[in-house]
Amino acid sequence: MSEPEEKSENIPDASAGKGVPNGGNSAKTQEDFDLATIYVSDAQYNRNIYFDTSPQAVRLYLLYNHWVFKVLLYFFILVNLSLAVFEEPALVSLPTWATMLVELLCLLVFSVRLAHYAKVIPRDKFWKDPKNICIIVVLLLTLTDMIIYGGLKAANCYSVRWSRVLRPLLLINVTEGRQLRRAFRSIRNALPEISYVFVLFIFSVLIFSLMALKLLSKRDLKTIEGTPYFTNYLEIVFELYVLVTTANSPDVMMPAYNKSSVFAIFFILYILINTYIFMSVFLAVVFNNYKKYLKEEIQQLVRAKRHKMARAFGVLQEQKEGGQPVVSHENWNKLVRQVRPDISNAHKELLWRVCDDDNQGFIGKVAFVQLADLLNIEVITLKSRPHPLESLIPNLYQSGPSRLLCRVVQHRGFVIAFDLIILVNAVFIGLDEENPLISNSEWFFLAIYVLEILLKLYVFEPRAFFSKHSFWNWFDTIVVFAALIATIINSALKSSGGYTSRQVLDIVFVLRVLRLIRVVDCIERFRAIINTLIRIGPAILTFGQLILVVYYIFAMVGMELFKNKVKFYEDLSNPESTYCGNPLLKGSTFAQLSYCKNNFNNVVSSFILLLELTVVNQWHDILLHKHPPMLTAGCCSPFQQESLIIFNFVSI
Amino acid sequence: MSEPEEKSENIPDASAGKGVPNGGNSAKTQEDFDLATIYVSDAQYNRNIYFDTSPQAVRLYLLYNHWVFKVLLYFFILVNLSLAVFEEPALVSLPTWATMLVELLCLLVFSVRLAHYAKVIPRDKFWKDPKNICIIVVLLLTLTDMIIYGGLKAANCYSVRWSRVLRPLLLINVTEGRQLRRAFRSIRNALPEISYVFVLFIFSVLIFSLMALKLLSKRDLKTIEGTPYFTNYLEIVFELYVLVTTANSPDVMMPAYNKSSVFAIFFILYILINTYIFMSVFLAVVFNNYKKYLKEEIQQLVRAKRHKMARAFGVLQEQKEGGQPVVSHENWNKLVRQVRPDISNAHKELLWRVCDDDNQGFIGKVAFVQLADLLNIEVITLKSRPHPLESLIPNLYQSGPSRLLCRVVQHRGFVIAFDLIILVNAVFIGLDEENPLISNSEWFFLAIYVLEILLKLYVFEPRAFFSKHSFWNWFDTIVVFAALIATIINSALKSSGGYTSRQVLDIVFVLRVLRLIRVVDCIERFRAIINTLIRIGPAILTFGQLILVVYYIFAMVGMELFKNKVKFYEDLSNPESTYCGNPLLKGSTFAQLSYCKNNFNNVVSSFILLLELTVVNQWHDILLHKHPPMLTAGCCSPFQQESLIIFNFVSI
Known part of the structure; x- marks a missing residue:
């Protein structure tokens, strides 16, 4: 559906270059920087939108890519999809006018977003793109359906909101649904290869069914429900298809097997050929094709990225005397500031040094093209700041006992000791919590966990401890303090009226068990597996x-x-x-x-x-x-x- | 168990070279050729046996590799394994003395084979190889078990033939079980990586079970059998483990889900994490590791192969004046004749031309080393022989109607017509064969299929038609003629006494349905898939x-x-x-x-x-x-x- 997007826009035609000023030593205007910014950020995020290069359209396009609008769009898509909860047959009933009103609002937002998009790209490109056509058709169909439904409802007639089926299409066809479209395209491309295997598989099932019909239908066998066994061809086909998914595995075979062991051969052959060999071939074909098309897509993306960076370079280039076109440090700085306003000067300086490794004060095309990839590399700024307590109460913090404490907490034994405590805790959780000893032990464990976190905060610099990448520290702290609060609420409820809320107790239990997950972090290999899972x-x-x-x-x-x-x-x-x-x-x-x-x-x-x-x-x-x-x-x-x-x- | 075999024997130590005569222009003895033959055929079949290079051991080794002995060995292994059919608890009961006698015979054969092997390789190598030790231990244990069992049986005591468990070990540890050992080794090498994921997976199941225990045990839920639901920790672990294999999929969830929809979240999370993500990670880890170790094994095999060919070259080399050592055409011919006595002179000439592409009359080391791979390439000799009928009755065969017939049979339409006939046949098979019209139609179809085969034999040269590689021609002919014979027997039985043997009828049905498979052959893509399956x-x-x-x-x-x-x-x-x-x-x-x-x-x-x-x-x-x-x-x-x-x- 959306293939032309990436296909046509990877190779922009010559007319697109009309807005690009030729190189030379002329000073660059703000418009040039806007244009270059767009090229770079498009390259950075793999966007392939064929926008108009007129200054006005460029400004609109910058606005179009603003994160607030994207978040808003996804929010309204979510609202639109979740309307299903409130519409008949409803989980939570709302009057029809309310859901209709919300849906109208969603349609309006989608229309505005589409109109904005239409302003950004050339008119002929807009109407040639199937995804825009698809959105317009979906919007119009939904509107028609809503009018018909409203009318019939008002006349108390039976009617069906059939356009709800179309809602997920919006998720696929919005400009940001690139990844999703790519996945769909890969599946669609793999279909022809899969279909051959599929036809062969169906043929095999049909042949086996015919054989089963001839061998078993005349033997007056009965299933355990007492119905005739394997007498109707279509039923046999269905039963054997179910057998491929293994869902009726021994049952379908038992009547024939009970009659004679020889029939087991038939079913064993069937399972070997269809369940194992054919399903493995399916897997292999899908895997191979998916990989092949993914590779092609990525190659295309890389080409498109280079092309866009080259155009950004074209906008900002200056002519060195008798030499190659270059981009000066000053212009480069201004560009990076506009593309990523959030990065620090130190980070920017680092990037420049990577590009301009000869320290010339300007960079050529090859170095410039790397920028999109460089901006995607996450740089972690590690500042070895002193602990705030050290500057507050230096004498106490530097004293002997305090230093000993630090060494103890940083020791490997400290981690192992807490892993053991967690294991003991696991046993206590497993025991019956109605025993007062067990339920009171919870307070002890909570105290220990809180103490652990406080000790760590005493030893490690708090901002480093709670940095963006310390997943486990965040996890620990949140789980422990949430458990603390929930346990307090729970015992307050209990002591106030002897009444324990089941919901609060459930939350307490879940939090307690979640705490145990921390053990995983202590073994290097497990951490690696978990990190891989998080990364994919x-x-x-x-x-x-x-x-x-x-x-x-x-x-x-x-x-x-x-x-x-x-x-x-x-x-x-x-x-x-x-x-x-x-x-x-x-x-x-x-x-x-x-x-x-x-x-x-x-x-x-x-x-x-x-x-x-x-x-x-x-x-x-x-x-x-x-x-x-x-x-x-x-x-x-x-x-x-x-x-x-x-x-x-x-x-x- | 068997790793040292490939490991140690890939790099033969210096002492092994003692039997290898130095190069030179000396005439080569028969012993030299025997030795070279062994090296080449070891390289060709990827054997890694560290044999003694003394002339006597070489002759014994040639005998050891003779195909008759290998077939005999596998026959006795099969007999040994299939003894389980006749031993208690037996499918077909035989007296104990009979099975014991056969087993003794098998043990004798294995011992003789092992003794032969011991003569071939140096004594210290023999005792260092775990697979020989393993065979000896298995043989001794089996013998002990047989004596104890026989004694207890004679005294009418209860006894167990525990050594039967060891029988498959022979299949793995015989010298020819190389492929099997390699597969086992790859699995074993992948185990450490898998075990990490496995431990993590078990941990996840345990944590989820604990959560289930805390959330569900106090709610007095009942399963459909009326037993308490999720109250015992170990039972929960088992139930959730079964859920990973999807075998109890909705049932295990239903009591909790019927109580409250919220609990469905727990089970959905569980299925997503354990059934889908963890099982996929398993698959990925096993796949990656298996591939990695297979690659290593194959690299090792290639190195070993080159090494062996180099040694064969060392045996046969002659010194060209002031040049590189070479092997003459004459010696090469003699070697190939001994390695592969079955190949034709034309084939041998072809191989020589590939090696000696400069037509010098001798080849160097690099060209010689290729020989092992060249010998593995199957050469199909396509002789465009005239049809035997053409030489027998040339006038009739070359006549106009005969030529027309040939053109018709070779036409694409002929194939399509027969595919259509097969489809019609499929419908007839599906119908009730008690209808006389249907059962008689079988004769018509049989006649048509026989006619097709006869026509093809008339047009195509019979030896080409039934060549080794014409799988489908063989398949067709066998199935059609077997069906013809079975149908004749069936109707003979029927007409003689009105009695139809169920077994004969079953065979007839199976053969009829098998005939339909031929349709697959007519579509190029399907043929490719089937051929791939046959090749793997x-x-x-x-x-x-x-x-x-x-x-x-x-x-x-x-x-x-x-x-x-x-x-x-x-x-x-x-x-x-x-x-x-x-x-x-x-x-x-x-x-x-x-x-x-x-x-x-x-x-x-x-x-x-x-x-x-x-x-x-x-x-x-x-x-x-x-x-x-x-x-x-x-x-x-x-x-x-x-x-x-x-x-x-x-x-x-």
């Missing part, structure tokens, strides 16, 4: 958005189709609760396993249900006793799982 | 052996521990069949799902049961109602699955 977080998040889009669409469709078909009753004495309020489910496995809460009656239930389908086990039980159309959701589940594995894989 | 076959087979070793050991242990604990009754009217003959299983899920045949009562059932555990679904049901020790088999199952995926992955 963004890649997983992109994929999380992708899953969200798919889930949202399925949830919206599912809610319209199946709402209130299956009901959950809190009150188990209600006779309807044994068949989920739907006579069709009387005596079904679905009701027997008390799956009534797995329904499409609100957006939260729908998401949980879809997740259960993704986890695969029992998915056939969940589906079969509903309605055939839900099969589609089930079919996508094993593939979602496959792709999830792959995505994590790739991101590592 | 050997890698999968190595892994199959590995799985076999693991399964065999578990099956042996399982059979000793659980034999006849669970019984299967063919006769369902027997009241014992409702609880598998074990009062402990009364009313259990295991008996309700009629899993009685999933037992350890003979080696075939054991293997099928272990496969079911590997497929993961319902494994907790199969295990829980047996005995705790079987948990070990279950624990290994998800990892087996993991590694299976990886192996397929790597081999692709």
